[in-house]
Amino acid sequence: MNAQPMQLLTILTEAVLEDTLIEEIMELGARGYTISEARGRGTHGVRTGKWAAGGNIRIEVVGDAALCRRIVERLHSQYERDYGLLMFTCAVELQN
Amino acid sequence: MNAQPMQLLTILTEAVLEDTLIEEIMELGARGYTISEARGRGTHGVRTGKWAAGGNIRIEVVGDAALCRRIVERLHSQYERDYGLLMFTCAVELQN
Amino acid sequence: MNAQPMQLLTILTEAVLEDTLIEEIMELGARGYTISEARGRGTHGVRTGKWAAGGNIRIEVVGDAALCRRIVERLHSQYERDYGLLMFTCAVELQN
Amino acid sequence: MSFEPVVLFFVLGAAAGLLRSDLKIPGSIYEALSIFILLAIGLKGGVELAKHPIGDLLVDGLVIVLMGALIPLVAFPVLRYLGHMSRADSASIAAHYGSVSVVTFSVGITLLGQEKLAFEGYLIVFLVLLEMPALVLGVILARYGQGTVRWGKLLHEVFFGKSIYLLAGGLVIGYVAGADGIQPLDKLFFDLFKGVLALFLLEMGLVASTRIAALREYGVFLALFAVLMPIFSATLGVVTGWMLDFSVGGTFLLATLFASASYIAAPAAMRIAVPEANPALSIGASLGMTFPFNIFLGIPIYLWMARLIHAGGG
Amino acid sequence: MSFEPVVLFFVLGAAAGLLRSDLKIPGSIYEALSIFILLAIGLKGGVELAKHPIGDLLVDGLVIVLMGALIPLVAFPVLRYLGHMSRADSASIAAHYGSVSVVTFSVGITLLGQEKLAFEGYLIVFLVLLEMPALVLGVILARYGQGTVRWGKLLHEVFFGKSIYLLAGGLVIGYVAGADGIQPLDKLFFDLFKGVLALFLLEMGLVASTRIAALREYGVFLALFAVLMPIFSATLGVVTGWMLDFSVGGTFLLATLFASASYIAAPAAMRIAVPEANPALSIGASLGMTFPFNIFLGIPIYLWMARLIHAGGG
Amino acid sequence: MSFEPVVLFFVLGAAAGLLRSDLKIPGSIYEALSIFILLAIGLKGGVELAKHPIGDLLVDGLVIVLMGALIPLVAFPVLRYLGHMSRADSASIAAHYGSVSVVTFSVGITLLGQEKLAFEGYLIVFLVLLEMPALVLGVILARYGQGTVRWGKLLHEVFFGKSIYLLAGGLVIGYVAGADGIQPLDKLFFDLFKGVLALFLLEMGLVASTRIAALREYGVFLALFAVLMPIFSATLGVVTGWMLDFSVGGTFLLATLFASASYIAAPAAMRIAVPEANPALSIGASLGMTFPFNIFLGIPIYLWMARLIHAGGG
Numbered sequence A, B, C: 001m002n003a004q005p006m007q008l009l010t011i012l013t014e015a016v017l018e019d020t021l022i023e024e025i026m027e028l029g030a031r032g033y034t035i036s037e038a039r040g041r042g043t044h045g046v047r048t049g050k051w052a053a054g055g056n057i058r059i060e061v062v063g064d065a066a067l068c069r070r071i072v073e074r075l076h077s078q079y080e081r082d083y084g085l086l087m088f089t090c091a092v093e094l095q096n
Numbered sequence D, E, F: 001m002s003f004e005p006v007v008l009f010f011v012l013g014a015a016a017g018l019l020r021s022d023l024k025i026p027g028s029i030y031e032a033l034s035i036f037i038l039l040a041i042g043l044k045g046g047v048e049l050a051k052h053p054i055g056d057l058l059v060d061g062l063v064i065v066l067m068g069a070l071i072p073l074v075a076f077p078v079l080r081y082l083g084h085m086s087r088a089d090s091a092s093i094a095a096h097y098g099s100v101s102v103v104t105f106s107v108g109i110t111l112l113g114q115e116k117l118a119f120e121g122y123l124i125v126f127l128v129l130l131e132m133p134a135l136v137l138g139v140i141l142a143r144y145g146q147g148t149v150r151w152g153k154l155l156h157e158v159f160f161g162k163s164i165y166l167l168a169g170g171l172v173i174g175y176v177a178g179a180d181g182i183q184p185l186d187k188l189f190f191d192l193f194k195g196v197l198a199l200f201l202l203e204m205g206l207v208a209s210t211r212i213a214a215l216r217e218y219g220v221f222l223a224l225f226a227v228l229m230p231i232f233s234a235t236l237g238v239v240t241g242w243m244l245d246f247s248v249g250g251t252f253l254l255a256t257l258f259a260s261a262s263y264i265a266a267p268a269a270m271r272i273a274v275p276e277a278n279p280a281l282s283i284g285a286s287l288g289m290t291f292p293f294n295i296f297l298g299i300p301i302y303l304w305m306a307r308l309i310h311a312g313g314g
Ligand SMILES: Nc1ncnc2c1ncn2[C@@H]1O[C@H](COP(=O)(O)O)[C@@H](O)[C@H]1O
Pocket: A012, A013, A038, A039, A040, A041, A042, A043, A044, A045, A046, A047, A056, A083, A084, A085, A086, B030, B031, B032, B033, B034, B035, B060, B061, B062, B063
């Protein structure tokens, strides 16, 4: 039960991408992920989450820096141009 | 695609304030925000999110330290006395 | 309104534990907590949140390092073996 | 005494809350049920309204709104000077009691159905009219000589808040389409009405059970107020209905309307316009005490009062 | 063989899951559908109960509960010693099979409607009675000589868990209000019942399709158990119903009740009381195998069995 | 001109959006309403289909699909060369207009009910058939000579996307169970249909009001397209229906089907298959302009056109 330094990668993106991104993330070696619903506004306009395919999701992955970088790079090259997407990382201590 | 150091400001407050706070936040210069539903307990009692106007929301804004400070100051002076409100910031690396 | 350094403890676990864990957390001295719905995958398999008792929740507690450690220790010893559970902490600045 | 089985669902919900059952009505279902009830009541009122020349209702409407405005004006000084409550809390609670509850009104209507008593269908119009002035009065009472009010925001909230918007919208659609035009919708909005009301009362019981505790904290005065105020308002309503020559059923419904306290429109409006008022107090009183009092004891009493005044007056 | 079109909705849902359609029933809608079904069944039972002196049912109730208790007591050693499963898993699965499924029961009732067979309406009371003892037995089996149980928490979960609470609450309301009092609610709770059941089965199919995979991992033994156990339980039910002089319809329903396995009340209770049991096993078996087996093959077989014993006995 | 009160609910929703009322239909309720409508329409179609030898419909089906395919093939060059829109946007919008809208179709059916006009019930089958080819054509138009398409993913989305899946699933269940088998479900799926449609239109109004703004940004060309394209498609539909010897009602419905533009299946499919297209453009046009145009003006015009061609042809 020692705290381990890790990265928390948070991805805010369109709900239609859910299945696709999860496949990518697991393939890149994540041991798990957490998803929750969100809505918001960014450079791609307002996304209210009210209308079919109109919502955002938040995907969170706890992993080491290398994993987070791999995911960021993949998403950056594949999805950033066409989809609403915001990614940021933060240092956390895993407590399991 | 260089990681940029930024602040993530998280605001936990009453759902009735949603429209008002978003106006304030955009007016203060945020480029975007993310909202999700929450419930919880604090010094203003339990908020179960079950009854009309009885829920909490979480508003998140990624921005530079100055923006976050402006938002914190505005909300502190305008809303803290009368509404349930918790705000905290955290250093993140923007990965877009 | 000075920013105070604090810890944000995030707990990802099964929705059935909600009442039990909240009791524990308040008993250990937290002044509040925030809960939101989530789904995800980890070592205990996929939890889609679709079926009775099948969802995850995210519990967040802002508190000092000692409080967070007490909660982590209690949850670690009482629930980790039998339930899906992920806990991590992160340094935040309380802005209230 | 008249007994309406649908209130048993309130008991079931309240007991679930008090016994800490894990029964919950999801928030989105609660929203859907209330949209249904507001629209259905509005449609029903509009269909009735289409049967009357609107001009005839103007005088009635004016009298009812003026009499209704007495309620917050009486409640405020009682709360402020007898109850020693803060100005903001007094004003907010007064607004809740001056405004009305669609569900209490609906329980009144189902009782009339059971007792086979007719009523003036256009009374539903007054449900819409009565919801607003009390909210505005509440804000004036809170702010009089105390700085500025964001009136724009408040009036928008009052008129376009969903509960008044749906009631009024249903009213207009019912009026325009008429009974024939609405008829294909009857199977949803009218046939299922009472069943939906039962489910709604289940949820109200669940919520009310969590509010009673909040009320307990604030003592005997507020609890007494929550029981005596509706009786006073109902008396005002009975007299008004009798003056306006309403039937027994109509007199009773007006009394019920006056006696009912808002717990949907008013809390939302007051939270925005008078945020320093404590919402636990006003919702605790209106939902935790007055609502159950009305549906169990008040409504039968008001019917008895309406019968009495008509027996005396006839 | 008897065929009930409503089960086609289960197929539609299961196929959607297996074909990876993006069809989803939102969680809150699932909650609303199950509240509806539990209340409706409870109300129906209460209305029927009001027609009988309760005293007459006491002996029947006792016999049925005792016979029903045999199910987990037989299932446990089979799982533990034949299946070599852990003590916790064996106990948890035994509790699932001892408890009952309201939806399976409802499909049984719609089949009787289609076959125009009468049944003892008060049987619904036993649906409520049978849900509980198996859960308590399951915990005893898991914990016997193995440390302490938080009985308070468990019993609270058992009695005030929403599924039993709503069934029992509906029963009481139906009993108190009687057929006449409930009549205005019929249009919602009874007329729409079968349609709502269809939607619920759609969702059950969607969920079951994700559970079959979990089951596959745990091999042939559990799959066999999930098919043979209900046949054994149904036989017990047929014999019990016949002993108690039930009609063919009543005997069939009791068999269906015994054969059905819980996937709502039991998982929630076991997760709290026996957390070291793997929920994928018990839900995989009860929902992924036994539920579809029952509605497609079991139910027609149990009706045939009920007819057989009555033909032989008559 | 023919007027159908149910469209007033669209106005109520749109006004709520424009007046910034806080009225909202929760997302899960919207999902439930659309599942209901898709299943109900499918079931109705299946019951009708069971009355006809399927062979008879093959030729009709082929003609209708081929004529329907003309719509995106005409729309694409208009958007690309007259409108100077990007290849991706032109293709995506063309796919939206080639595909169909179940709600527009439903409003058409309720109008026929009101006008007491019969129609070929099996037309609902073509609703299912028409939804798909346009989506595939849209992707081909976007990608032709432009790199690869993930056809597997796209075709899966097209066939197992929930809207087509539920329509087709309802069709099969209705076909297998037949009118008698479905009859116990009528009270839910058919009796409540129009009321649910009203609620759905309320939500459509709310959403459409937020889309008109998006459309305004993109100028007059797209707005004109959103009005003229459905008139062109309806003409094509009227001619096709007349060629196929449909009744007036059937001809009108086919015209409505051709004129309607998708805002559920198409947006989801295009977002995945042609992500560089701007969804605000296509949804703004189809939902913000074409949908209200169709239900208020288009549908009465198409009925007039259908009557005209039959009067001329007879
Ligand atoms: N500055 C920001 N702060 C918080 N959330 C943001 C911010 N910018 C964008 N987002 C979120 O990320 C989603 C996609 O962003 P974008 O690609 O900029 O449209 C938005 O819908 C928001 O939910």
